[in-house]
Amino acid sequence: MKIGAQAHRSTSISTSNESVIVVRGRNLTDELIGRINFTDHFWLLLTGDLPSASQRTILDATLVAIAEHGLVPSVQASRMTLAASPEALQGAVAAGILGCGSVVLGSSEAAGRFFTEIAARTTSGDVESAAGAVIREYRAAGRAVPGYGHPLHKDCDPRALRLFEIAAGALDRNTHVEIARTVARILPGDSG
Numbered sequence: 001m002k003i004g005a006q007a008h009r010s011t012s013i014s015t016s017n018e019s020v021i022v023v024r025g026r027n028l029t030d031e032l033i034g035r036i037n038f039t040d041h042f043w044l045l046l047t048g049d050l051p052s053a054s055q056r057t058i059l060d061a062t063l064v065a066i067a068e069h070g071l072v073p074s075v076q077a078s079r080m081t082l083a084a085s086p087e088a089l090q091g092a093v094a095a096g097i098l099g100c101g102s103v104v105l106g107s108s109e110a111a112g113r114f115f116t117e118i119a120a121r122t123t124s125g126d127v128e129s130a131a132g133a134v135i136r137e138y139r140a141a142g143r144a145v146p147g148y149g150h151p152l153h154k155d156c157d158p159r160a161l162r163l164f165e166i167a168a169g170a171l172d173r174n175t176h177v178e179i180a181r182t183v184a185r186i187l188p189g190d191s192g
Contacts, residue, residue: 013045014028023041023044023045024044024045024048024049025048026044032044036050039051039056039059039060039063040056042059042063043055043056043059053170054170054171057166057169057170058163058166058167058170058171061162061163061166062163065159065162065163072104073099073104074095074096074097074098074099074100074104075096076099077095077096077098077099078092078093078095078096078099079092080095081095081096107146107147108147110146110147111146111147113146114134114138114145114146114147115147115176115179115180117134118130118131118134118179118183119175119176119179121133121134122175122179127175127178127179127182128182128186131179131182131183131186132186135183135186135187145183145187147180147183148183148184148187156184160180164177164180164181
């Protein structure tokens with residue numbers, strides 16, 4: 001949605017006129033503000049639907065897990081920029097965003113693509129064979145296996161372990177959780 005004078009303000013996510021703002025087909029002031037929480041609103045913006053109880057539980061836990069990233073370079077760049085120029089909050093935010101890249105933000109996307117590739121090859125519930133094949137292909141191509149390996153948490157990231165526990169309690173079965181656990185189990189023994 002553009003700001004300023006124009007004949008038609010609309011996107012597939014939101015629209016507005018002088019008196020109403022609509023987000024994903026719902027009236028922002030009448031249906032959303034004060035009636036749903038921030039996690040539900042984030043999910044709504046992203047997917048177009050309100051989350052189920054399980055989806056909300058997992059997203060809440062994930063947001064809490066990632067919110068502690070206070071010592072990553074992008075956050076430090078923002079802090080230093082704001083300290084040097086406290087009147088320019090936008091500059092500090094921009095510095096942080098410019099400091100993000102394949103390591104800080106891109107690893108999640110790469111891991112998601114990796115898991116999706118394994119899921120697409122999983123037949124008859126055989127996650128292990130599909131995961132092994134994709135890992136071998138990544139190794140043969142000289143590609144790192146995304147989502148595994150942390151400079152501080154060598155054996156396993158404690159956040160991941162807790163998120164697995166929460167997912168197990170919230171979901172009956174989830175293919176991507178099964179893939180993540182399978183890869184974590186077979187990766188150390190992978191000779192590739």
